[in-house]
Amino acid sequence: DAMVIQxxxxxxxxxxxxxxxxxxxxxxxNVMYWYQQKSSQAPxxxxxxxxxxxxxxxxxxxxFQSRRPNTSFCFLDIRSPGLGDAAxxxxxxxxxxxxxxxxxxxxxxx
Amino acid sequence: xxxxxxxxxALSVPEGENLVLNCSFTDSAIYNLQWFRQDPGKGLTSLxxxxxxxxxxxxxxxxxxxxxxxxRSTLYIAASQPGDxxxxxxxxxxxxxxxxxxxxxxxxxxxxx
Numbered sequence: 001d002a003m004v005i006q007x008x009x010x011x012x013x014x015x016x017x018x019x020x021x022x023x024x025x026x027x028x029x030n031v032m033y034w035y036q037q038k039s040s041q042a043p044x045x046x047x048x049x050x051x052x053x054x055x056x057x058x059x060x061x062x063x064f065q066s067r068r069p070n071t072s073f074c075f076l077d078i079r080s081p082g083l084g085d086a087a088x089x090x091x092x093x094x095x096x097x098x099x100x101x102x103x104x105x106x107x108x109x110x
Numbered sequence: 111x112x113x114x115x116x117x118x119x120a121l122s123v124p125e126g127e128n129l130v131l132n133c134s135f136t137d138s139a140i141y142n143l144q145w146f147r148q149d150p151g152k153g154l155t156s157l158x159x160x161x162x163x164x165x166x167x168x169x170x171x172x173x174x175x176x177x178x179x180x181x182r183s184t185l186y187i188a189a190s191q192p193g194d195x196x197x198x199x200x201x202x203x204x205x206x207x208x209x210x211x212x213x214x215x216x217x218x219x220x221x222x223x
Contacts, residue, residue, distance in 0.1 A: 045211070101146075
């Protein structure tokens with residue numbers, strides 16, 4: 001089945017230790033998104049790729065970076081995680097209007 | 111400023127009831143409305159998309175409507191089941207940026223057996 005896959009599903013890291021979250025898709029969608037969602041809050045868009053073009057939201061901290069080496073994969077790098085970065089990180093893809101979401105990665109920062 | 115509002119924030123109903131979840135938006139430039147379901151600790155599942163040219167969409171026991179003139183969308187769930195228990199979020203697309211969804215905070219639904 002075509003889908004959006006996120007690995008790992010649960011990630012524990014230490015304060016300040018770099019961490020990378022992974023997203024892959026079999027939908028062949030040209031747009032990929034990264035969202036951060038904290039408890040009882042709506043998802044917050046961090047950035048998205050339209051093909052290879054990177055689009056950063058104005059309020060996304062510099063601590064967050066992203067890479068998209070090919071159509072299928074997109075990575076979220078958190079250079080120095082703080083306690084406030086503990087959240088669910090959601091990857092989504094789209095070709096038109098509808099966005100399809102992965103299951104998310106729950107990040108814990110100790 | 112919350113541009114998309116969902117009322118109620120939480121709802122608890124007995125199994126079998128028909129129910130309506132509400133989503134209102136202040137931005138008149140929102141032209142598409144998408145409803146999502148989120149189970150606790152999980153990702154988002156797209157339920158229905160209503161485009162500006164449509165007034166409603168149906169999928170099984172779910173029916174979503176869109177009234178752009180009043181800035182409202184509703185999600186109707188018929189014959190609710192315990193398996194419908196989840197958080198339901200609505201999100202709109204602004205005509206000026208068709209890749210950035212504008213989200214409500216969701217309605218947490220509990221359907222009791």
